[in-house]
Amino acid sequence: MTAGRGRTRWVGMPLALWLLTAPLDVAGAQAIADQLAACKNEGAAAIARIEACTQAIAQAKDDDDIRAEALLQRGVLYEFGGEKEAAMADYSEVIKLDPASAVAFFNRGNVYDQMGERERAIADYSEAIRLDPKDAIAFLARGSTYSAKRDFARAIPNFDQALRLDSASAAAWNSRCWARAMIGQLDQALADCNESLRLSHDPYTLDSRGLVYLKLGQFDPAIADYSAVLKEVPDFADSLYGRGLAKRKKGDATGGQADVAAAKALRPDVAEEFAKYGVK
Numbered sequence: 001m002t003a004g005r006g007r008t009r010w011v012g013m014p015l016a017l018w019l020l021t022a023p024l025d026v027a028g029a030q031a032i033a034d035q036l037a038a039c040k041n042e043g044a045a046a047i048a049r050i051e052a053c054t055q056a057i058a059q060a061k062d063d064d065d066i067r068a069e070a071l072l073q074r075g076v077l078y079e080f081g082g083e084k085e086a087a088m089a090d091y092s093e094v095i096k097l098d099p100a101s102a103v104a105f106f107n108r109g110n111v112y113d114q115m116g117e118r119e120r121a122i123a124d125y126s127e128a129i130r131l132d133p134k135d136a137i138a139f140l141a142r143g144s145t146y147s148a149k150r151d152f153a154r155a156i157p158n159f160d161q162a163l164r165l166d167s168a169s170a171a172a173w174n175s176r177c178w179a180r181a182m183i184g185q186l187d188q189a190l191a192d193c194n195e196s197l198r199l200s201h202d203p204y205t206l207d208s209r210g211l212v213y214l215k216l217g218q219f220d221p222a223i224a225d226y227s228a229v230l231k232e233v234p235d236f237a238d239s240l241y242g243r244g245l246a247k248r249k250k251g252d253a254t255g256g257q258a259d260v261a262a263a264k265a266l267r268p269d270v271a272e273e274f275a276k277y278g279v280k
Contacts (some may be wrong), residue, residue, distance in 0.1 A: 032059045036066060039073050050077050068097040072104060084111050102131035106138050113145050121145050136165035140172050143179075150276070152179045170200035178208045182277065186216050203232040207239050214246050214279055222246040237267035241274060 038052035053074035075090030109124030143158030159176035173196035180189035210225035226243035244259030
């Protein structure tokens, strides 16, 4: 209950009755504030935070703003705890209470994407973008979902816009590198991967660049990038398979076959996936 709403209830009350009621209402408001603070306390254990969020939601029956804030926090905790259905329910309830919450649409889009419901994810990301058109991360997320659908014609403009809004986003540079590599824009893809790596070292960007080099027929730098990835992520099947192909194409049949076999042991469908990339 907000103070404003509480005061409207006491209009016309006798002063003595108001004095008796007011401390109770103040105590209730303080209890809700305490629960909300505990709900948002990033230093506390997730289970304690979820319980505090639940208490705040239950106690703030007449305050949609507080309920929406607590639901959003609890949804994030559920999402990071792997409870996708519970997170989805909380984000959807936030949207009912506050249809202008770009964050709730974005977060629900993330959950849809994790669940493989890509069209619903794109719809939520699009609504988040409509509500907050300067959110670079929402454009990146929508582009990544289009990329996962192999709809690169729609993915790349989203990455373009993400980079217009945040040119220091290493993730956006890498994502556009990958999408451009998929459609054969290899020189542009290489430039994007290089920029991503200049901004931030990431083994998965090295993997992207390894693929670009592989498709360009530059096998030595492809092997170097894939090997660098595998030093950090030894069981990454894509880099193992890519390095195996590069070794084969360079004439190292034995080394190439060893990498290919190891990659297939980790991920049996890796060859089919690389065929989609246009590499065999």
